[in-house]
Amino acid sequence: MNSIGEIIRNLRTDKQLPLRTVAAYLDIDQAILSRIEHGERKATREHIVKLAQYFNVPEKDLLITWLADKVVYEVADESVAFEVLKVAEEKVKYNTIK
């Protein structure tokens, strides 16, 4: 169960690219990309989209992981985390029907 940061790092290191190169492509400081890979910063949606293109992986997959991480971040440290997600699911279902 990899975090979005771990996935990005794997994609990058598999191609043996330095932070500098990928960061340049994203037009951000390499320090930021380093922090994103470590989960200390959140990537933006644009970053995710660009990375999917850059590494030629399905954008959808990357977006799902990215969003899931954001959701987990919201409920982390909550003892009721699981219940919250269940309720959220019902709400999403309900909203899509309407």
Place this chain on the structure above:
Amino acid sequence: MNSIGEIIRNLRTDKQLPLRTVAAYLDIDQAILSRIEHGERKATREHIVKLAQYFNVPEKDLLITWLADKVVYEVADESVAFEVLKVAEEKVKYNTIK
């Protein structure tokens, strides 16, 4: 499937209390409470805790609804919303084991 705002409003109107009174208890402007009830503002965790005490309802229930709304807000408008929540669930499970 009521939103946290609707629940708060129901609790308040059931007791026939004006915004002013409840807002004073929360130590916020009544305008803010009005917006919270309409979902235009997010309540803080403290607000939720105080409201549970004030209306004598289980804090846990209110917190779950509050958090679920926040989660739904994160993934709303996402076609992959449901998948995101499923992935988030697995991540939460995985984290609690660790």
Place this chain on the structure above:
DNA sequence: TCCGTTTTGATATTTTTTGGCAAATGTACA
């Protein structure tokens, strides 16, 4: 040790969140 890469600290900047005030609007009722 040297060199390229990565991480981290300090700080600046921007964005988001939160709140307050006052005016406008709504509502019930004499």
Place this chain on the structure above:
DNA sequence: TGTACATTTGCCAAAAAATATCAAAACGGA
């Protein structure tokens, strides 16, 4: 309609959080 009270809304200010930048420190292989 007029009045009293409740609610909503627009606009702005303050506080908090997120984000970016730079430079220096730390790391790791040759």
